[in-house]
Every structure is written in structure tokens, then in C-alpha cells.
Amino acid sequence: MIRLRAWAAVAAVGLMLVSAAPASAAAPITTAIYTADPAALVVGDTLYVYTGHDEAPAGGTNFVMRDWHVFSSTDATTFTGQGARLSLSTFPWAGADAWASEVERGADGRYYWFVSINGNGPGWMNIGVAVGDSPTGPFTDAIGGPLVSDSTPNSSPLNIDPTVFRDDDGQVYMYWGSYYGLRAARLNSTMTSISGSVVTPQGVSNFWEAPWMFKRNGVYYLAYAANDSACSQPNYACVRYATASNPLGPWTHRGVVLDQVTSTTNHPAIIEFKGQWYMVYHNAGAPGGGNFRRSVTLDKLTFNADGTMQKVVQTTGPATGNLALSATPYTSYVSPWETLGAIKDGFTPAGSQDRSHGAYGNWDRRGTEWIEYRWPTAQTIGRSEVYWFDDNQGIDLPASCQLQYWNGSAYVPLSSACGVNANTFNVSAFPQVSTTRLRLAITSKTTHSTGVLEWRVLP
Numbered sequence: 001m002i003r004l005r006a007w008a009a010v011a012a013v014g015l016m017l018v019s020a021a022p023a024s025a026a027a028p029i030t031t032a033i034y035t036a037d038p039a040a041l042v043v044g045d046t047l048y049v050y051t052g053h054d055e056a057p058a059g060g061t062n063f064v065m066r067d068w069h070v071f072s073s074t075d076a077t078t079f080t081g082q083g084a085r086l087s088l089s090t091f092p093w094a095g096a097d098a099w100a101s102e103v104e105r106g107a108d109g110r111y112y113w114f115v116s117i118n119g120n121g122p123g124w125m126n127i128g129v130a131v132g133d134s135p136t137g138p139f140t141d142a143i144g145g146p147l148v149s150d151s152t153p154n155s156s157p158l159n160i161d162p163t164v165f166r167d168d169d170g171q172v173y174m175y176w177g178s179y180y181g182l183r184a185a186r187l188n189s190t191m192t193s194i195s196g197s198v199v200t201p202q203g204v205s206n207f208w209e210a211p212w213m214f215k216r217n218g219v220y221y222l223a224y225a226a227n228d229s230a231c232s233q234p235n236y237a238c239v240r241y242a243t244a245s246n247p248l249g250p251w252t253h254r255g256v257v258l259d260q261v262t263s264t265t266n267h268p269a270i271i272e273f274k275g276q277w278y279m280v281y282h283n284a285g286a287p288g289g290g291n292f293r294r295s296v297t298l299d300k301l302t303f304n305a306d307g308t309m310q311k312v313v314q315t316t317g318p319a320t321g322n323l324a325l326s327a328t329p330y331t332s333y334v335s336p337w338e339t340l341g342a343i344k345d346g347f348t349p350a351g352s353q354d355r356s357h358g359a360y361g362n363w364d365r366r367g368t369e370w371i372e373y374r375w376p377t378a379q380t381i382g383r384s385e386v387y388w389f390d391d392n393q394g395i396d397l398p399a400s401c402q403l404q405y406w407n408g409s410a411y412v413p414l415s416s417a418c419g420v421n422a423n424t425f426n427v428s429a430f431p432q433v434s435t436t437r438l439r440l441a442i443t444s445k446t447t448h449s450t451g452v453l454e455w456r457v458l459p
């Protein structure tokens with residue numbers, strides 16, 4: 001348990017820093033309870049999200065987690081709580097720490113729920129398995145003891161966070177681990193024992209914990225929480241990912257797919273549902289939330305043509321908080337053939353040349369032009385997300401931009417950086433202001449005019 005305290009301390013240090021984390025946070029799939037460590041599974045026309053349950057008191061500095069919950073949705077927007085479908089009491093050999101889990105279907109058509117759990121015996125965390133006949137159970141202990149424990153040869157320094165993946169040939173693989181100790185193994189068809197030896201996958205840069213494995217177009221993907229200062233503040237995690245042509249690797253690191261969130265821990269589940277890919281993750285965004293009172297949310301995830309993943313834009317989640325939708329747009333100039341209203345139709349462009357939903361453009365103006373949102377009543381605003389238009393002709397990315405809000409008598413510059421990157425939402429987060437107008441001043445390069453595909457404004 002000494003190690004448990006050390007792990008908790010890592011998260012606790014982050015607690016002190018939470019106010020420095022991004023201010024905006026995605027809306028939770030529920031605010032009835034605090035949820036964490038999502039796993040996702042599609043069965044028929046339903047998306048199931050399996051979560052842990054944070055029960056730490058306000059100000060708590062350790063995890064208090066006793067059961068796991070299920071949520072279901074048919075539109076990835078509205079989620080119905082199915083209740084606590086698995087708890088510590090399901091596993092008589094264990095008694096604490098209902099940490100991260102994942103559900104996978106067995107060859108027998110049953111649903112196997114792999115969980116991180118603290119055993120009563122020697123050692124620390126274990127991986128256990130429960131089984132049920134439907135995605136919501138009821139579930140019973142499938143083994144009567146751990147599938148993986150500290151006594152498993154070549155086990156991880158911390159045996160938590162199982163991700164279980166069934167390949168097209170029926171072979172099931174499990175990845176797991178923490179403390180930089182990623183491990184992998186084949187499972188037997190019963191789903192309750194390991195086949196062969198536990199391996200240490202190669203090529204997964206800066207792995208910390210929380211692996212999630214999936215396959216797309218013949219390529220294996222492994223997303224995971226990475227704890228390195230290149231992608232997040234100290235003690236916060238971002239989500240990196242790697243790809244491979246073999247389910248056991250070697251892996252090639254591909255980059256960051258989710259920046260740090262408002263909780264120190266970060267935990268991905270990536271899934272396709274009704275033709276749309278999603279990143280399901282947790283943060284500290286719910287009222288009263290924190291590092292030990294987390295909330296599961298999801299955002300859309302986009303693949304590039306070469307199979308790489310675009311970084312997920314953390315929005316206000318399924319319940320949209322895009323204040324642009326209720327604003328009236330204005331501009332200093334729009335070309336007669338372009339559409340100013342296109343910037344607020346809620347569309348996520350596939351790239352900076354994707355004008356399929358229209359675009360704002362100011363060809364052939366040079367210098368500084370502006371677009372602006374106005375609301376009939378004051379709005380609380382703390383974040384801007386702009387997607388630039390670049391038609392590879394007269395419209396190019398701007399040289400610079402600046403956000404300004406109306407204080408009732410003048411436009412006041414917001415000090416937040418204003419990004420000018422292609423093929424992504426450029427996010428600017430700033431201390432919230434209350435205003436009826438937000439202006440985006442856009443300064444062109446000397447050779448080109450500028451344009452915008454979408455501009456979101458969030459609390």
C-alpha cells in the first residue's frame with residue numbers, strides 16, 4: 001500500500017495545480033454521480049459506456065471507488081444511467097479500489113468485464129473478470145480469483161487498466177499496466193486465462209497507464225495516458241497513441257490525440273458508433289468536480305486520410321455549449337459569393353479546404369478585417385475555437401489574429417494567444433468575460449486574404 005500512497009500523491013500534487021489547467025471542460029454524460037475511467041462498447045444500435053464511480057468527499061485526496069456503472073445511448077448525446085452493475089462485492093477475494101475496466105464480448109457471446117481491483121491477499125492491484133449474458137449483466141465473478149496479479153510472471157509494476165481487444169481471427173489480446181509498465185498477453189478463448197507469456201510491448205513512447213486498443217482499416221491503434229512534460233503540465237497526463245501492423249507490436253508512436261484535461265488523470269476510450277468516431281474520456285468538469293471526483297464525457301474524433309488521428313477538440317460535450325449558435329454574425333467585409341453565416345452552423349470541417357458547409361472569406365482584401373458575434377443579452381465567455389479557411393488560392397491562413405470583447409463602450413483585447421494553424425480548431429482559453437459582443441480581428445499575410453470555416457465560442 002506504500003506504492004498506492006505514492007500513486008495517490010502524484011494525483012494529489014496535481015490537485016493543487018488544477019486551477020492552472022484548461023478552464024473549459026466538456027459536459028459530463030451524467031451529473032448524478034462522479035464517473036471515471038470510461039470504456040465503450042457498441043452492441044446493435046446502442047453505445048454502452050462503462051465507468052468507474054468516484055465517491056471521494058469534496059477536498060478528498062484519494063480515490064474512493066467501490067463499484068462500476070453502465071450508461072447507454074442511441075445517439076451519443078443523451079445517456080441513460082443503467083445503475084451500478086458491478087461492485088467490489090462481486091469479487092469475494094478482493095475488497096477495495098474499483099479502478100479502470102473494459103468490457104469485451106467472448107466467443108460464447110457473453111460479456112466479459114475486466115476490472116482493476118485491490119485483492120485481499122499479498123501484493124497490490126489485480127485484474128479480475130466478471131461475466132454476464134447481456135451488456136448490462138447481471139455479472140458474476142468469472143474466475144474466483146485474479147486473472148493477473150503481482151505474482152504473474154512479467155506483470156506490470158501496477159496491474160491496472162485492462163484493455164481487451166478481439167481481432168478479426170477471434171484471438172483476444174489484453175494490454176494493461178501503469179507506472180510506465182505496459183504489458184500485453186493473448187487470452188484463451190474462455191477469456192479467463194492467459195495464453196503463453198506476458199510480453200512487454202516495444203515502441204510505446206512515454207506510456208504511463210490507461211491503454212485502449214482498437215483496429216481500423218487493418219491498422220492496430222494503442223492510445224494511452226502519457227505523463228511527460230512535452231504534452232502536459234507536471235502531474236497531468238495527455239493521451240498519446242501508437243500504431244502497429246501486428247497486435248503485439250512493435251508500435252510506432254504517432255503523437256498526442258488528447259491534450260491534458262482538467263483532472264490530473266486522463267483515460268481514453270475510442271470507438272466508432274453509427275459512422276462517427278468518438279473519444280470518450282474523463283475530466284474534472286462537473287460541478288464540485290476534482291481529481292478524485294471526475295466526470296466522463298465524449299467528443300468527436302477525426303481521422304486524417306493517412307490514418308493518423310487529429311487532436312480531439314475538447315468541447316462542452318454532447319450537450320452543446322457553443323454560444324455562437326445563438327449569436328448574430330457581423331463582419332467588416334465578406335466577399336459577395338461567400339457566406340458569413342457558415343461560421344456558426346455547428347459543422348466540424350474535415351480540413352481547412354473543406355468548404356462543403358460554406359465559408360466566410362474576404363478576398364481580395366488585405367490587412368486587418370474582422371468578424372464578430374453579437375448577442376441580445378450578455379454571455380459569459382471563456383473560450384474561442386476558430387477553424388481557418390485556406391483555399392490554396394487567394395485565401396490563406398492569417399498572419400495573426402486577436403480576440404476582443406465589447407465592454408459597453410470599447411473593444412478590449414483579450415490577452416489569450418490566437419492560433420493560426422491549418423486543419424484544426426485553434427483554441428484560445430481566457431479568464432471569463434461577460435459581454436454582448438466578441439470580435440475576431442484577422443490580419444492577413446501581404447499576399448493573401450483570409451477566411452473562416454467555423455468559429456465556436458464557449459463559456
Ligand code: FUB
Nearest residue numbers: 099100160161210265267
Ligand atoms: O480511477 C483510478 C485510476 O485512475 C485508473 O485506474 C487510472 O487509469 C486513472 O484514471
